[in-house]
Amino acid sequence: MAEHATAPQQGSAQRIAARFRERIRAGLLRAGERLPTIRSVAQEAGVTRATAQNAFRILQQEGLVESTVGRGTVVAERAAAPGSIAGPPLSRAAVAAMLALQDGAALPPLSADTDALVADLAGLQPDPALFPIEAFAACVVRVLRDSGRIGGSLGYGSTAGDAGLREVLAQRHGIGDPERVLVTSGAQQGIELVIRTFASPGDAVAVSVPTYHQLFGVLASHGVELVPIDAPDGVADLDALARVLRRPDLRLFYVMPSFHNPTGVTLDAAQRRALVDVVAATDVPILEDEFEGELRFAGSEPPSLAELDPRRLTITVRTFSKALFPGLRIGWIEAPQELVAPLRALKRFSDLESSPLLQAALRDFVVEGALDRYLTVLREALRERHDAADRALRAHMPAGCRWRRPDGGLSIWVELPPDADADRVATRAALAGVQVTPGRLFDPLRRPSRGLRLALSRVTPAAIDSGIEILGRCVREERLADPAAGLGSTPLIL
Amino acid sequence: MAEHATAPQQGSAQRIAARFRERIRAGLLRAGERLPTIRSVAQEAGVTRATAQNAFRILQQEGLVESTVGRGTVVAERAAAPGSIAGPPLSRAAVAAMLALQDGAALPPLSADTDALVADLAGLQPDPALFPIEAFAACVVRVLRDSGRIGGSLGYGSTAGDAGLREVLAQRHGIGDPERVLVTSGAQQGIELVIRTFASPGDAVAVSVPTYHQLFGVLASHGVELVPIDAPDGVADLDALARVLRRPDLRLFYVMPSFHNPTGVTLDAAQRRALVDVVAATDVPILEDEFEGELRFAGSEPPSLAELDPRRLTITVRTFSKALFPGLRIGWIEAPQELVAPLRALKRFSDLESSPLLQAALRDFVVEGALDRYLTVLREALRERHDAADRALRAHMPAGCRWRRPDGGLSIWVELPPDADADRVATRAALAGVQVTPGRLFDPLRRPSRGLRLALSRVTPAAIDSGIEILGRCVREERLADPAAGLGSTPLIL
Numbered sequence: 001m002a003e004h005a006t007a008p009q010q011g012s013a014q015r016i017a018a019r020f021r022e023r024i025r026a027g028l029l030r031a032g033e034r035l036p037t038i039r040s041v042a043q044e045a046g047v048t049r050a051t052a053q054n055a056f057r058i059l060q061q062e063g064l065v066e067s068t069v070g071r072g073t074v075v076a077e078r079a080a081a082p083g084s085i086a087g088p089p090l091s092r093a094a095v096a097a098m099l100a101l102q103d104g105a106a107l108p109p110l111s112a113d114t115d116a117l118v119a120d121l122a123g124l125q126p127d128p129a130l131f132p133i134e135a136f137a138a139c140v141v142r143v144l145r146d147s148g149r150i151g152g153s154l155g156y157g158s159t160a161g162d163a164g165l166r167e168v169l170a171q172r173h174g175i176g177d178p179e180r181v182l183v184t185s186g187a188q189q190g191i192e193l194v195i196r197t198f199a200s201p202g203d204a205v206a207v208s209v210p211t212y213h214q215l216f217g218v219l220a221s222h223g224v225e226l227v228p229i230d231a232p233d234g235v236a237d238l239d240a241l242a243r244v245l246r247r248p249d250l251r252l253f254y255v256m257p258s259f260h261n262p263t264g265v266t267l268d269a270a271q272r273r274a275l276v277d278v279v280a281a282t283d284v285p286i287l288e289d290e291f292e293g294e295l296r297f298a299g300s301e302p303p304s305l306a307e308l309d310p311r312r313l314t315i316t317v318r319t320f321s322k323a324l325f326p327g328l329r330i331g332w333i334e335a336p337q338e339l340v341a342p343l344r345a346l347k348r349f350s351d352l353e354s355s356p357l358l359q360a361a362l363r364d365f366v367v368e369g370a371l372d373r374y375l376t377v378l379r380e381a382l383r384e385r386h387d388a389a390d391r392a393l394r395a396h397m398p399a400g401c402r403w404r405r406p407d408g409g410l411s412i413w414v415e416l417p418p419d420a421d422a423d424r425v426a427t428r429a430a431l432a433g434v435q436v437t438p439g440r441l442f443d444p445l446r447r448p449s450r451g452l453r454l455a456l457s458r459v460t461p462a463a464i465d466s467g468i469e470i471l472g473r474c475v476r477e478e479r480l481a482d483p484a485a486g487l488g489s490t491p492l493i494l
Numbered sequence: 495m496a497e498h499a500t501a502p503q504q505g506s507a508q509r510i511a512a513r514f515r516e517r518i519r520a521g522l523l524r525a526g527e528r529l530p531t532i533r534s535v536a537q538e539a540g541v542t543r544a545t546a547q548n549a550f551r552i553l554q555q556e557g558l559v560e561s562t563v564g565r566g567t568v569v570a571e572r573a574a575a576p577g578s579i580a581g582p583p584l585s586r587a588a589v590a591a592m593l594a595l596q597d598g599a600a601l602p603p604l605s606a607d608t609d610a611l612v613a614d615l616a617g618l619q620p621d622p623a624l625f626p627i628e629a630f631a632a633c634v635v636r637v638l639r640d641s642g643r644i645g646g647s648l649g650y651g652s653t654a655g656d657a658g659l660r661e662v663l664a665q666r667h668g669i670g671d672p673e674r675v676l677v678t679s680g681a682q683q684g685i686e687l688v689i690r691t692f693a694s695p696g697d698a699v700a701v702s703v704p705t706y707h708q709l710f711g712v713l714a715s716h717g718v719e720l721v722p723i724d725a726p727d728g729v730a731d732l733d734a735l736a737r738v739l740r741r742p743d744l745r746l747f748y749v750m751p752s753f754h755n756p757t758g759v760t761l762d763a764a765q766r767r768a769l770v771d772v773v774a775a776t777d778v779p780i781l782e783d784e785f786e787g788e789l790r791f792a793g794s795e796p797p798s799l800a801e802l803d804p805r806r807l808t809i810t811v812r813t814f815s816k817a818l819f820p821g822l823r824i825g826w827i828e829a830p831q832e833l834v835a836p837l838r839a840l841k842r843f844s845d846l847e848s849s850p851l852l853q854a855a856l857r858d859f860v861v862e863g864a865l866d867r868y869l870t871v872l873r874e875a876l877r878e879r880h881d882a883a884d885r886a887l888r889a890h891m892p893a894g895c896r897w898r899r900p901d902g903g904l905s906i907w908v909e910l911p912p913d914a915d916a917d918r919v920a921t922r923a924a925l926a927g928v929q930v931t932p933g934r935l936f937d938p939l940r941r942p943s944r945g946l947r948l949a950l951s952r953v954t955p956a957a958i959d960s961g962i963e964i965l966g967r968c969v970r971e972e973r974l975a976d977p978a979a980g981l982g983s984t985p986l987i988l
Contacts, residue, residue, distance in 0.1 A: 014673065022835040062831070088745070088777045088807065090836050091694045097839035125649055128642050137638045144631045147821070148622050150952060154821035155619055179508065185679055185823075185845040192844055200585040201695055201717075217843040223695075251582065283582045313582065327641070327648035327851040329679075337556070341516040342584050345591035349711040350686055351679040355849060357821040458644060 012047045016055035023102055024064050024075055035065060035073040092201075093221045100217030107441050108423045109430035118433035119467025121454040124261065124410055125326050128458075130381055135370040136325070139361040147357070157356030159348045160340075161332070165363035172366070175334055182343050185354045187291050187319035187331040191254075192218050193350070194287045194315050194333065197342045199224040199251040206244045206253045208236040210442035210451070212261050212289065215254065225249075226444050234265025238278050245282045252287055253279055257305055259292040259409030262442045262453035266407055269302040276308040285339075286314040294323035294375055296408035297383040312336040315343075320362065322410060323375060328358050379408070386412065388461035389454060389468065396465075396472035398479070410457040416450045416475060426452060428474040434467045506541045507548035514549070517596055518558050518569055519584075529559060529567040586695075587715045594711030601935050602917045603924035612927035613961025615948040618755065618904055619820050622952075624875055629864040630819070633855040641851070651850030653842045654834075655826070659857035666860070669828055676837050679848045681785050681813035681825040685748075686712050687844070688781045688809050688827065691836045693718040693745040700738045700747045702730040704936035704945070706755050706783065709748065719743075720938050728759025732772050739776045746781055747773055751799055753786040753903030756936045756947035760901055763796040770802045779833075780808040788817035788869055790902035791877040806830040809837075814856065816904060817869060822852050873902070880906065882955035883948060883962065890959075890966035892973075904951040910944045910969060920946060922968040928961045 023029045035041075035056070042052035056073055059065040066076045090098075109122075147154040153162075160166065161183025170178040184190040191212075199205055201223030207215065209228040219226045227244050229236045236255065244250060255275070257267045267275065279286055288305040306314040319331035335343055347353070365371055389412050390405055400417030416422060422438035429436055439449030452471075456464060517523045529535075529550070536546035550567055553559040560570045584592075603616075641648040647656075654660065655677025664672040678684040685706075693699055695717030701709065703722040713720045721738050723730045730749065738744060749769070751761045761769065773780055782799040800808040813825035829837055841847070859865055883906050884899055894911030910916060916932035923930055933943025946965075950958060 018673070018835070021832075022839075025832065025835050088692060088779050091690060091692055091697070091745070093694065094691045094836035094840060097843055098836055101839045101842060120644075123644075123650075128644055128646050128649055131642050131648055133638050133642050133648070137635050140634055140638070141631050144627050144634070148625050148627050150614075150617075150622055152622050152821075154625055154627070154819040155622055156617075156815075156820045179512070185848075188843070189845040196585060196715075197588045198582060198585055200587065203585070214843065214846070217839070221690075221840060221843050251585070285582050321650075325648040325851070326650045327646075327849060329845065329847065329849045338515075338519065341512070341519055342588035342592055345516075345595045345711070346588060346715060348595060349591055349682070349708065349715050350844065351683040351823065352708070353823065354679075355821060355823045355852060357819070358849060358852070 012045065012051050013054035013058060016041065016045055016047070016052060017058040019105070020055070020059055021062070021064060022098060024059075025098065029075050031075050031077045033075045034071060035075070037072060092223060096223070097217055097221040100220045103446075104213055104216070104441065107446075108438060109426040109435065116433045117435070118470060119459050119463040120435050121456070121459065121464075121467050121471075122435035122437050123458060124322075124453075124455045126322060126324075126378065126410070126457050127381065130374075130378055131325065132370055132374040132377075135374075136361065136365055139364040139368075139370070140357075143357065143360040143364060147360075153356045153360035155356070157353050157359070159344050159353045161354065162356060162359035162363055165359045165366070166332075168363060168366045169332055173334065177337065180335055180337055180340060182333045182335060182340060182347065183354050183359055184317075184331045184333055184347065185351060186321055186326075186329045187289065187317050188214060188218075189347075189350070189354075190317035190319070190331050190333045191215060191287065191289065192222075193343050193346050194285075194317065195219065195224060195252060195254075196222060196346050197339065198285060202249065203251045204247060204249045205251060206241065206284075207444070208253075208255045209444060210262055210439055210449075211254070211444075212256065212291075213441050216444050224251075228444055229253075231263075234260050234263040235267065235271055236275065238274060241275075242278050242281075245279065245284050250284055253284055254287045254289065255305070256289040256291065257302075258290055259295060259406055261291065261409075262411065262437065262439065262451065263413045264404065264406035264409055264411055265413075266299075267302065272302055272305055272308055276305055276310075276314075280309060280311055280313075283311070283313070288314050288316040290316055290318045292322050292409040293318055295379065295382060295410065297379040297386070299407035306334060315339060323378075324362075324365075324371065328362065330354055330358055330362060382408070382410065382457065384461060385456040385459065385464060388464045389456050392465045392468035396469045398472060398476050401475070411453050411455045414452045414454060416452065417479070418450065420450060420475060420478060422449045422452050425471070425474050425478050428478055429471050432470050432474060434470045434474075436471065506539065506545050507552060510535065510539055510541070510546060510549035511552040513599070514553055515556070515558060516592060518553075519592065523569050525569050525571045527569045528565055529569070531566060586717060590717070591711055591715040594714045597940075598707055598710070598935065601940075602932060603920040603929065610927040611929070612964055613953050613957040614929050615950070615953065615958075615961050615965075616929035616931050617952060618816075618947075618949045620816060620818075620872065620904070620951050621875065624868075624872055625819065626864055626868040626871075629868075630855065630859055633858040633862075633864070634851075637851065637854040637858060641854075647850045647854035649850070651847050651853070653838050653847045655848065656850060656853035656857055659853045659860070660826075662857060662860045663826055667828065671831065674829055674831055674834060676827045676829060676834060676841065677848050677853055678811075678825045678827055678841065679845060680815055680820075680823045681783065681811050682708060682712075683841075683844070683848075684811035684813070684825050684827045685709060685781065685783065686716075687837050687840050688779075688811065689713065689718060689746060689748075690716060690840050691833065692779060696743065697745045698741060698743045699745060700735065700778075701938070702747075702749045703938060704756055704933060704943075705748070705938075706750065706785075707935050710938050718745075722938055723747075725757075728754050728757040729761065729765055730769065732768060735769075736772050736775075739773065739778050744778055746779055748781045748783065749799070750783040750785065751796075752784055753789060753900055755785065755903075756905065756931065756933065756945065757907040758898065758900035758903055758905055759907075760793075761796065766796055766799055766802055770799055770804075770808075774803060774805050774807075777805070777807070782808050782810040784810055784812045786816050786903040787812055789873065789876060789904065791873040791880070793901035800828065809833060817872075818856075818859075818865065822856065824848055824852055824856060876902070876904065876951065878955060879950040879953065879958060882958045883950050886959045886962035890963045892966060892970050895969070905947050905949045908946045908948060910946065911973070912944065914944055914969060914973060916943045916946050919965070919968050919972050922972055923965050926964050926968060928964045928968075930965065 166178040166181040204225040316334040402415040426438040437453040439451030660672040660675040698719040896909040920932040931947040933945030
């Protein structure tokens, strides 16, 4: 038991040390710069002072920091700039990726103490309690038993993906030719492949913002500039978009037309047509991210941007991470015939192919109707949770808050009154046991945001109600508190 | 049945069309350039003329080619250059990746007609007949049944990889800190991540050649120059290496010290020390590719380059693709502490993480000893097959052929007499039902090669004997034939 009690603390020290190490390595903390006090690090990370001290000791042993008289712990001279730690210089890609990761990690809120957790409204992933585990296990076992031969799914497959899976995906989505489907290692890889297909280092990509935050690091790590197009209510400013599209270095326009992350907004057919009209006047391709496309529980499905694009220059990225299991890491791209070859070539040299075993199991799972049966259950559960959230928001949020009920997806977006700051509310809520995601995370410019994303997928209607009740209280408290004396708007390191 | 007979032919036409489409798209076939005749395309692809004609018809419908009077089928004006097909320009990465893929695909030999196949000595992958399927299935099912909760292996995990898997890998390989292990989507991703960590576009990487051919496309698609260091007998020319390491744009040295692909050579301890001495005089990191490191069936294991590198600047890439199942797409990197953060950041934005489900199953499989039990069986089977190959080579190969018995790994490398051409022998062998891989595939400069790689992993000792008997006959026939009147040394398109 004693050992058990020690291990997590040691892990915490390692984790804290790793955070600082990465920041030093990435040049975010420079030589001679002071680290926060042991006390404040312990407080922010929710650990004992001894643990924080251990973290500093690790860094000291690695020669990254040193104790000074009068100035506390500072970054060691030789540790500061990227590449200066007894090592070779890192590539621009590596430094950019580290900075992007640090930048995201530096944002509030704190993680709530899991013992005191009332509701996790932060994690955007499906509820494991609903997972159709037995049905999927049966598919995996069947595919495994059939794999003991050359060409079986435990051997090498093909870069494009399992032929059977591509065929059923093409059928489900009305794609005439399965050759237009490329299986990817999640939507994340799909997005990276599409960006790399069009944009070289120094080029630019227009992005409707706020948006999926992991996109920032993809662009940065490939030396591609992100040009934000403001879409405060989920609808991109078309005049701004038209202007940006005229830039000669502009290579791609990224947009999430359905159940947008984080705002939940779905563009209707007219909005989609207007958007495509603007882009179709150029030869800039569209990257249509349909990460939650299967999660509609109300309303009817508008045409996809790919269907509306007369040029056939829209590439659609989809994934099984939200519609089934994130742990599969299987997504897929629907591309115009002429664009499959470059996407596939880039995929080949990135990871050869995605797991043939999981693809084959997924194929059987879809073919035998298990996916559709699960989606029926999942959509119903989401509808109930969105209902609960809507009721709770009406009951508990102070006047001046706005939200819109989405027709699908895992989350709802709440806008606080004009004088509120989502970062501070989110931090306050985390301390009270409710995790939500403040809007600034989704803005590449990190502007102050009034928005909070509430993920509803892994919480019961009862927990949604309790969580939103606490959230409403936090908004009220935050407005009463003197902002200057409040929790502070400086990004927290941990 | 009639439908069944038609489908593959249509598939063949699509496949042939795709090949030409990619070559046109990549700029390998230019506007106005003539395509081969229907007859020769049919012959080379081993399909009927009608099928070849269908392929041309597909290309014509797409506007990529046009029929001309007197000149046959030519590439259409508007189709030629990359990006000119009613579309946006492709990135440099995409064009480079397509060219690299085409370049490899354009090499001999033809695929043998599978009906006439005597022995597949080409595919470098483990034998599915030996796969420990039930033991692995049990692990997957157990892990799946345990995954219906938050934090389970069907949800999101962590970019670094499953903590338990990293711990057992660290233990097996004597790595003090599991934090130094990063799980990757196969060795292919491991290699790409290490290259991207150090080399920016315009930089250079030194590579001991011949070498793993998928490396060429990785470097090309990231705009990184490959600087070949000749290692004809598997041992890099250290003077040449020392010279190249002085280049200011040189960022990394890539080498496979154990069971090298394609030569099978393992560097002994002295050779490793000499190699590390040369590199350690600089700050250029070493990428040590240990893709078959677990497959030793004779001799003892020399120290790894990572152990010998006094700078701690060697990163080792390993994989379960050869030691277990390629279909998992799970590999891993052992990196010095300071280099984990950039590798992890690049991995994050590439695909978030590798499948937590498969990682958890693999962890259990290793922990309960199933991997070690399987490796005992696999190593013994490989030893038998290498014995059979050695006997067959002695019995059937003409004088002047050389080979060396490796102490492990899936393949053996045979050098033909000085006047023989491995491409032509490989093509002749394929027509006689034996697939082998000629050395030119592994040379980034595509120089003529006397070497043939014979993969022994998926063939019985009897098939190895029959295959090598035919191969020996092909070598003799090829030397008798007038090379000018022979099968031709021009790369075949298909």
